[in-house]
Amino acid sequence: MMSYLTIRECYDLLAYGSEIEIDSLEYIQIQGWIRTNRKGKNVGFIELNDGTYFRNAQCVYSSELSNADDIAKYNTGTAVTISGKFKATPDGRQPFEIDVKDVVLEGECGADYPLQKKRHSYEYLRDIAHLRVKTNSFMAVFRVRSVLSMAIHEFFQDQGFVYVHTPIITGNDAEGAGESFNVTTRSDGDYEKDFFGQKASLTVSGQLHAEAFALAFRDVYTFGPTFRAENSNTARHASEFWMVEPEIAFADLEDDMNLIEDMVKYCIEYVLENAPEEMNFFNDRIDNTLLDRLNSLLSSEFKRLSYTDAIEILEKENDRFEYKVHWGVDLQSEHERYLSEEVFKGPVFITDYPKDIKAFYMRLNDDNKTVAACDLLVPQVGELVGGSQREERIDVLDQRMEEMNIPKESLEWYRQLREYGGVKHAGFGIGFERFLMYITAMQNIRDVIPFPRTPRHLDY
Amino acid sequence: MMSYLTIRECYDLLAYGSEIEIDSLEYIQIQGWIRTNRKGKNVGFIELNDGTYFRNAQCVYSSELSNADDIAKYNTGTAVTISGKFKATPDGRQPFEIDVKDVVLEGECGADYPLQKKRHSYEYLRDIAHLRVKTNSFMAVFRVRSVLSMAIHEFFQDQGFVYVHTPIITGNDAEGAGESFNVTTRSDGDYEKDFFGQKASLTVSGQLHAEAFALAFRDVYTFGPTFRAENSNTARHASEFWMVEPEIAFADLEDDMNLIEDMVKYCIEYVLENAPEEMNFFNDRIDNTLLDRLNSLLSSEFKRLSYTDAIEILEKENDRFEYKVHWGVDLQSEHERYLSEEVFKGPVFITDYPKDIKAFYMRLNDDNKTVAACDLLVPQVGELVGGSQREERIDVLDQRMEEMNIPKESLEWYRQLREYGGVKHAGFGIGFERFLMYITAMQNIRDVIPFPRTPRHLDY
Numbered sequence: 075m076m077s078y079l080t081i082r083e084c085y086d087l088l089a090y091g092s093e094i095e096i097d098s099l100e101y102i103q104i105q106g107w108i109r110t111n112r113k114g115k116n117v118g119f120i121e122l123n124d125g126t127y128f129r130n131a132q133c134v135y136s137s138e139l140s141n142a143d144d145i146a147k148y149n150t151g152t153a154v155t156i157s158g159k160f161k162a163t164p165d166g167r168q169p170f171e172i173d174v175k176d177v178v179l180e181g182e183c184g185a186d187y188p189l190q191k192k193r194h195s196y197e198y199l200r201d202i203a204h205l206r207v208k209t210n211s212f213m214a215v216f217r218v219r220s221v222l223s224m225a226i227h228e229f230f231q232d233q234g235f236v237y238v239h240t241p242i243i244t245g246n247d248a249e250g251a252g253e254s255f256n257v258t259t260r261s262d263g264d265y266e267k268d269f270f271g272q273k274a275s276l277t278v279s280g281q282l283h284a285e286a287f288a289l290a291f292r293d294v295y296t297f298g299p300t301f302r303a304e305n306s307n308t309a310r311h312a313s314e315f316w317m318v319e320p321e322i323a324f325a326d327l328e329d330d331m332n333l334i335e336d337m338v339k340y341c342i343e344y345v346l347e348n349a350p351e352e353m354n355f356f357n358d359r360i361d362n363t364l365l366d367r368l369n370s371l372l373s374s375e376f377k378r379l380s381y382t383d384a385i386e387i388l389e390k391e392n393d394r395f396e397y398k399v400h401w402g403v404d405l406q407s408e409h410e411r412y413l414s415e416e417v418f419k420g421p422v423f424i425t426d427y428p429k430d431i432k433a434f435y436m437r438l439n440d441d442n443k444t445v446a447a448c449d450l451l452v453p454q455v456g457e458l459v460g461g462s463q464r465e466e467r468i469d470v471l472d473q474r475m476e477e478m479n480i481p482k483e484s485l486e487w488y489r490q491l492r493e494y495g496g497v498k499h500a501g502f503g504i505g506f507e508r509f510l511m512y513i514t515a516m517q518n519i520r521d522v523i524p525f526p527r528t529p530r531h532l533d534y
Numbered sequence: 535m536m537s538y539l540t541i542r543e544c545y546d547l548l549a550y551g552s553e554i555e556i557d558s559l560e561y562i563q564i565q566g567w568i569r570t571n572r573k574g575k576n577v578g579f580i581e582l583n584d585g586t587y588f589r590n591a592q593c594v595y596s597s598e599l600s601n602a603d604d605i606a607k608y609n610t611g612t613a614v615t616i617s618g619k620f621k622a623t624p625d626g627r628q629p630f631e632i633d634v635k636d637v638v639l640e641g642e643c644g645a646d647y648p649l650q651k652k653r654h655s656y657e658y659l660r661d662i663a664h665l666r667v668k669t670n671s672f673m674a675v676f677r678v679r680s681v682l683s684m685a686i687h688e689f690f691q692d693q694g695f696v697y698v699h700t701p702i703i704t705g706n707d708a709e710g711a712g713e714s715f716n717v718t719t720r721s722d723g724d725y726e727k728d729f730f731g732q733k734a735s736l737t738v739s740g741q742l743h744a745e746a747f748a749l750a751f752r753d754v755y756t757f758g759p760t761f762r763a764e765n766s767n768t769a770r771h772a773s774e775f776w777m778v779e780p781e782i783a784f785a786d787l788e789d790d791m792n793l794i795e796d797m798v799k800y801c802i803e804y805v806l807e808n809a810p811e812e813m814n815f816f817n818d819r820i821d822n823t824l825l826d827r828l829n830s831l832l833s834s835e836f837k838r839l840s841y842t843d844a845i846e847i848l849e850k851e852n853d854r855f856e857y858k859v860h861w862g863v864d865l866q867s868e869h870e871r872y873l874s875e876e877v878f879k880g881p882v883f884i885t886d887y888p889k890d891i892k893a894f895y896m897r898l899n900d901d902n903k904t905v906a907a908c909d910l911l912v913p914q915v916g917e918l919v920g921g922s923q924r925e926e927r928i929d930v931l932d933q934r935m936e937e938m939n940i941p942k943e944s945l946e947w948y949r950q951l952r953e954y955g956g957v958k959h960a961g962f963g964i965g966f967e968r969f970l971m972y973i974t975a976m977q978n979i980r981d982v983i984p985f986p987r988t989p990r991h992l993d994y
Contacts, residue, residue, distance in 0.1 A: 080694075080752070082694060105784045105957075106752075107750075107955045108955075124752055124784075125696075125750050125751035125752035125753075125783070126694055126751075126752055126753070151954045151955040152955055153955040153956070153957040180784070180957045180958075181926070181952075181955045181956045181957040182953075182955075183953075183954045183955040184953055184954060187954050187955075188954075189954075203746075203947075204746040204947040204948070204950065204951060205746075205950070205954065207746065207747055207750040207751070208749075208750040208955075213750060213751070216696065216698065216747070216751070217696055217751070219697075219698075219699070220691075220696040220697040220698070223687075223697050223699075224687060224691050224697065227683075227684060227687050231680075231684050234540075234542060234586055236585075236676065236677055236680040237679075237680040237683050237684065238676065238679075238680070238984055239679070239683075239759070239776060239983070239984055240984065240985070241774060241984070241985045241987060241994070242702070242759045242761075242774055243715075243736075243761070243773070243774055243987050243992065244992070244994075245992040245993065245994075246994070253719070255703075255717045255718065255719060255729070256717070256718050256719065256720075256721070257715050257716070257717060257736065258715065258716050258718065259713070259715060259716065259763045260716075260723075261716070261722070261723025262721070262722070262723065263720075263721025263722065269715070269763055269765070269773070269989060269990075270987070270989070270990060270991065270992035271990040271992075272992055274992055276702075276703075276717065283664075283984065283985055283994065286663075286664040286665075286667065286994075287667055287676070287984065289668075290567075290585050290667040290668040290673060291585035291586075291667070291673070291676070291677070292540070292566075292584055292585035292586055293585075293586070298758070298759065299699070299702045299758065299759065301702075301703070303719045303729055305729070313703070313729070314701060314702055314703055316699060323585070324565045324584075324640070466641070487663075487664040487993075487994055488664070490664065490665070491664060492641075493642075493643070493644055494611045494643045494644065494647050494648075494649075494665065495567045495568075495611040495612055495613040495641045495642075495643040495647075495668075496613070496641045497565075497613040497640045497641040498640075523699070524698055524699055524700065524701070524743065524747065525700070525701045525743055527701060527703050527730070529729060529730070530729075530730060530731040531730065532703065532704070532705040532730035532731075532732055532734055533705065533947075534701070534704075534705075534706070534743065534746075534947055
């Protein structure tokens with residue numbers, strides 16, 4: 075009897091199957107792409123990967139197969155169907171191998187295949203984004219990307235949060251999160267005649283819309299793409315990236331920080347559990363302190379520190395910083411990393427920032443100088459999460475909008491949320507790619523996005 | 535002892551809790567928004583909703599409370615914290631009520647609140663999209679939207695599919711799915727000087743990119759926003775909507791249709807199980823054949839019929855159609871609905887369409903006239919899913935691209951997928967909102983999108 079199996083199913087069978095099940099397998103058939111193919115005098119070895127699992131299946135074929143010479147010529151990248159006997163090899167390097175009876179060619183691969191056996195640089199691979207996913211590194215990155223996405227959904231849905239799709243095209247120009255892209259069907263900038271009859275942009279945040287939903291559903295979250303038209307070419311910036319933006323009603327900054335800490339820990343634990351092969355790969359190949367760092371995060375409590383106290387610590391070390399600090403300045407990456415890497419050696423929340431360096435919607439503290447905001451700083455990455463309690467008092471909100479030159483008319487609907495049963499609420503945003511970089515130790519945002527978009531780069 | 539509970543937790547406690555647990559509750563505290571508030575001579579009744587559950591909590595307050603007169607004045611929409619005794623009322627209309635000891639005002643609501651007790655039309659509510667989510671109808675729609683999203687993720691992730699975020703901004707103009715929006719930072723149409731150094735558009739489909747991932751991971755899916763700059767004002771079209779696009783390698787059209795059928799059934803079953811209150815509401819208020827229709831779909835096998843056979847059936851009925859059919863024409867909504875509503879009285883796949891009315895990437899059949907495509911037609915909605923096996927033969931693909939005037943250079947990367955281990959593969963796209971409309975019986979796409987975007991409408 076022939077069983078059709080994925081390579082994942084082969085590994086699962088060995089890990090969880092009974093001996094009877096394994097013995098009952100006569101012949102199996104697997105399909106996938108050849109990673110390596112080397113033929114000796116009597117036998118040849120094909121390492122086959124089918125994408126369902128990080129590891130390969132080792133397939134051993136005899137020179138006596140009628141088409142052994144043809145098989146030997148199959149290049150790396152060739153797609154084949156292999157039939158053979160499944161053999162558990164508990165003492166081998168692999169836990170099983172396939173004793174090949176037949177190999178059928180499914181898709182040829184030219185000898186000019188850009189992914190050869192040698193190790194390629196990430197720079198080289200960026201130029202073949204449609205193929206790089208067939209390499210170990212990118213297969214690991216993009217499976218973890220998928221697993222982390224699911225972790226986020228499970229975390230929130232298990233607690234009854236409602237997932238809301240906030241709009242991508244928006245007429246709100248007032249969110250103050252940097253430059254945005256225009257969306258148009260014209261090429262003359264005549265917005266009155268344009269598709270929407272007004273200027274339209276790509277969203278920089280779904281927060282304001284999520285607030286409307288939180289004030290009905292209590293606990294909600296977004297998870298979708300956001301955009302920045304910033305002309306910066308750094309390893310941490312992309313023009314298109316995904317954000318998660320939860321929003322919780324009847325909640326203050328403390329509740330917000332508790333939720334952030336829970337979410338970060340849940341997701342890391344979920345990825346460690348659901349992508350162990352991939353995580354070991356990152357630890358081996360990218361950063362061998364990675365697993366230690368993540369495990370220590372899981373067992374520690376995130377520190378909490380006011381901006382004012384943070385400035386006090388940093389001012390003493392002004393010598394080491396390019397940008398000197400004093401009360402009122404925004405923290406730079408060097409300060410954030412110093413605090414999380416040197417001072418606290420782990421994640422730390424900085425809270426209660428000066429109102430002048432934060433957004434209009436953050437709740438003014440009683441000191442009239444600071445707002446109920448928090449940033450979560452983590453080693454290696456710096457700012458991972460930004461959150462705040464939102465200003466629910468309509469008079470204070472109006473005053474803040476005036477101070478920051480935000481026209482009331484454009485956000486009348488947002489103001490109304492305060493007039494009709496507005497309550498204290500809070501929320502945060504986490505850059506999905508930053509989180510993914512933190513978890514995988516990958517260093518460049520271009521290497522954690524399937525087809526990254528950056529200034530003057532719009533390939534594929 | 536005071537327990538803080540959500541209204542969902544109150545209902546869960548009654549459904550699943552032990553008597554001891556319930557008796558041990560002395561006082562509880564709940565927080566939410568007043569749906570109705572009516573005071574008689576001795577007692578008043580507040581129906582409170584906190585968004586965590588579709589149903590309300592009935593709170594009974596005595597005229598003897600010190601602030602009873604103030605409480606009586608709280609308008610619909612007001613946010614309050616209510617403390618009181620939890621009382622199971624197995625013989626009442628509600629399974630429990632709260633015997634109120636204290637009501638604290640959390641957020642006032644003006645008497646001009648646009649959501650009064652009376653029933654409002656959907657048209658009226660569309661103009662207050664930031665508030666309509668506080669009504670029963672929209673709370674039901676948007677919770678089901680969230681539940682259906684999760685159903686999709688669970689369906690695919692449980693089978694090992696990899697979730698891939700395909701790009702939103704794209705330089706591929708060649709997908710042939712109608713007009714697209716431009717993305718720019720300029721207002722003069724000078725694309726060479728533009729942010730990306732070339733013309734950029736909002737994606738109309740993630741399929742081509744998903745194919746690249748399927749040819750590495752085997753089974754993948756997208757779930758993200760897509761865009762059409764079509765100037766059509768119908769109840770079924772929006773400029774921004776979400777799509778799910780799975781792609782499977784080593785798979786043909788049969789596998790594709792099996793996957794579609796499994797997914798549709800899984801998701802419907804999931805929603806019925808996880809949003810029963812909401813689904814009953816739709817059945818009571820929107821369409822009282824809804825639950826019967828969905829349940830009958832679950833227990834039936836989807837029919838499969840070739841386009842050629844479908845034309846034969848339709849031609850006999852040409853009298854009843856505005857658009858007459860003959861072999862070679864594309865099916866209109868009237869034909870699709872006739873087939874699924876009148877002929878098959880349920881979901882039906884139409885397969886093997888003429889190549890000239892389908893996209894270049896669909897696999898040419900041996901007859902050289904048709905392609906291995908399938909559309910799933912369902913009653914009420916018409917086309918719910920469109921899928922196909924993809925052309926994996928580079929020479930045939932090239933010829934089809936030439937016939938359809940698609941420049942090879944722009945899709946060189948897509949062609950290469952065939953040259954380096956390309957194998958047979960298939961996939962489909964399902965419009966998320968159409969699926970949601972099918973499941974909820976809502977009639978207008980503007981009522982299933984949180985903040986809908988249509989021609990000349992870009993509010994909020």
